[in-house]
Amino acid sequence: MGGADIWIVDDDQSLRWVLEQAFLKAGMNPTGFDSAQGALDALAAHGDQSPDAVIADIRMPNMDGFEFLREVRSRDPELPVVIMTAHSDLENAIDSYKGGAFEYLPKPLDLDEVIEVARRACARGRDSDDDGAPPPASEIIGATPAMQEVFKIVGRAARSDITVLITGESGTGKELIARALHQHSSRSDKPFVAINSSAIPHDLLESELFGYEKGAFTGAQARHPGRFEQADTGILFLDEIGDMPVTLQSKLLRVLEDGSFYRIGGRTSIKVDVRIICATHRNLEQWVADGLFREDLWHRLNVIRIEMPPLSERRDDIPSLVTHFMADAAKQLGAEEKTVTPEVMAWLQGLPWKGNVRQVRNVCTWLTVMTVGKAVQMQDLPKELTAAAAGPHDEAEWTKELAAWAEQRLSQPGAAGVLDELRPVFERTLLKAALRKTGGKRREAAALLGWGRNTITKKMQELGVD
Numbered sequence: 148m149g150g151a152d153i154w155i156v157d158d159d160q161s162l163r164w165v166l167e168q169a170f171l172k173a174g175m176n177p178t179g180f181d182s183a184q185g186a187l188d189a190l191a192a193h194g195d196q197s198p199d200a201v202i203a204d205i206r207m208p209n210m211d212g213f214e215f216l217r218e219v220r221s222r223d224p225e226l227p228v229v230i231m232t233a234h235s236d237l238e239n240a241i242d243s244y245k246g247g248a249f250e251y252l253p254k255p256l257d258l259d260e261v262i263e264v265a266r267r268a269c270a271r272g273r274d275s276d277d278d279g280a281p282p283p284a285s286e287i288i289g290a291t292p293a294m295q296e297v298f299k300i301v302g303r304a305a306r307s308d309i310t311v312l313i314t315g316e317s318g319t320g321k322e323l324i325a326r327a328l329h330q331h332s333s334r335s336d337k338p339f340v341a342i343n344s345s346a347i348p349h350d351l352l353e354s355e356l357f358g359y360e361k362g363a364f365t366g367a368q369a370r371h372p373g374r375f376e377q378a379d380t381g382i383l384f385l386d387e388i389g390d391m392p393v394t395l396q397s398k399l400l401r402v403l404e405d406g407s408f409y410r411i412g413g414r415t416s417i418k419v420d421v422r423i424i425c426a427t428h429r430n431l432e433q434w435v436a437d438g439l440f441r442e443d444l445w446h447r448l449n450v451i452r453i454e455m456p457p458l459s460e461r462r463d464d465i466p467s468l469v470t471h472f473m474a475d476a477a478k479q480l481g482a483e484e485k486t487v488t489p490e491v492m493a494w495l496q497g498l499p500w501k502g503n504v505r506q507v508r509n510v511c512t513w514l515t516v517m518t519v520g521k522a523v524q525m526q527d528l529p530k531e532l533t534a535a536a537a538g539p540h541d542e543a544e545w546t547k548e549l550a551a552w553a554e555q556r557l558s559q560p561g562a563a564g565v566l567d568e569l570r571p572v573f574e575r576t577l578l579k580a581a582l583r584k585t586g587g588k589r590r591e592a593a594a595l596l597g598w599g600r601n602t603i604t605k606k607m608q609e610l611g612v613d
Contacts, residue, residue: 151269155179156186156203156215157231162256166202169258175265183207183215190222197226200249200268202261205232220247227268231256251302253295257588287323288471289464292586293456297324304451305331310403312388312448313426315455318505321426324453325384328424337381342374345390353395354411363412375408379419388448389429389440396441403447423448458500458507460584465496468504472511482515487523494525498532575610578603582612 153175155166163179170177180186183203190197201219205212216228227249250264289297304311305328313321322341329339347355354363358373374383385391391399402408407418425448434440458465469487477484487495500506510532518527525533556565581592593603606612 151175151200151265152198153177153265153269154186154189154198154201156183156201156207156212158182158204158207162204165258166256166261169262170265173262173266183210183212183218186215187218187222190219197223200227200229200265202229202231202252202265205230216248229264229268231261251295251299253290255590255594257590260588287320287327288467289461290467291456291461291463292584292588292591293461294464296586297453297455300451300453301327301331304328304453306333307451308333308422310422310448310450311424311453312431312451313424313453313455314431315426315428316457316503317428318503319455319457320504321428321455322384322386324455325382325386325424325426329382329384332382332422334381334422338378339382339384340374340378341384341386343386345387349392349395352392353398356395357398357408357410358413359411360413363410367412370410373410375402375419375421376417378421380421382422382424385423385425387427387429388425389427389431389434393439393441396444400441400444400447403444458503462496465500465507466492468507469495469511472508473515475508476512476515480512480515483521485515485518485521485523487514488525491523491525491528494528495532571610574606575612578606578610578612 153170155163155170155177157163157166157179158181160181163181167177167179178189178198180189186201186203203212203215207215210218212230212232216230219226219228224247228247229250229252230248231252231254233254249268252261252264287294287298289295301324311325311328313324315321325341326339329335342355344352354371354373356373356375358371358376359367361367361370385399398408402419403423406420407416409416429440431440431445431449435442435445469492473487474484476482495507495510502509510529513529514523514527517529518524520527553565553569556562556568577596578592581595582589584595585591589603589607590600593600596603598606
């Protein structure tokens, strides 16, 4: 959107200058303010000529970004405000979305992302229906880009009644996300009913979902309301939806279409108002292709999708998770809280954690019970961790493969410049991995690799990485 007016509110002059240059290059009209009050005064003076969007820092003298956001919302509720901060914890994220921020950007900023967010803010125009909502509750820990993206999607999805599908490996926290959606929705004071499709025998699942009438089958001695009735006006969380029998999927589809169903043995249609949130660790696209999951139900469920990243893709969150779970375990067990030495923390951060966050919690509970001293040492770790942990820390396997390749390549007639041949492959592999980890944010990927911003842009062009 060329010509859009963008206000930048930050007491850091150098950052304001960088953002101003970036917006100018993008064809926008930036105006900088070194204080929140200065921006508010300008807003009052401009009257109807307010900017298309405002980008404001949280930590500023006299009036912080949260107070500024409240003031702007009270004066002009339709003006999009983007909050940025170098302290990107969940409390700041929650306060930002609760205050009505259009978007939340943790520092260090990726200029490409800032421009893209500003364009979206301007493109929204004067839409008074703010889709912002608080991200998950503070027990969901994650400051990495992958988790920040999850928080943003949750923030937008929480206030609507649209069906949500949460995917991800077991132990990544899918039910926590579902409960966060409920907690911050308009149905927060209504029931949250959860049922695990894989934990209930298939021949009993239908009666659990839809209930049954007295005498419907042997043992049905009284009318029994199902989970849909229990969740009426609230949220029904269908965990492991991929394990639901195909025969039952068609009945679920009908409920999703018109909100009505029959109890087993019943003749009266029951109407409910229920928001559906589903979760699965299955690859439902593949299951649809294999005929194990109905395609029409898949499309009905896959309206808003939240993909939970495995812990292996958010290793920077492991220290925070360990610290949180150690404290929580001590509180739950009434035991002394144990600290973790830097050596142990580094070791834990390198583990594969195939059980994801759930495994970390269980290990922290075990360490709280079994560690004798006040600090967890390497010898305190359970044997399965130290034995299986050699993989992430031992580079022998990949270096052996590299050595074998090198010997084969160097033995070929006329071999020369082998290092020059290998270097682009090595750099391309690392570059792609860094970009995947940061969700495509170049500045963060460059920091991971020890490159400058210009270097990573140049390398992407040279190596053909999009």
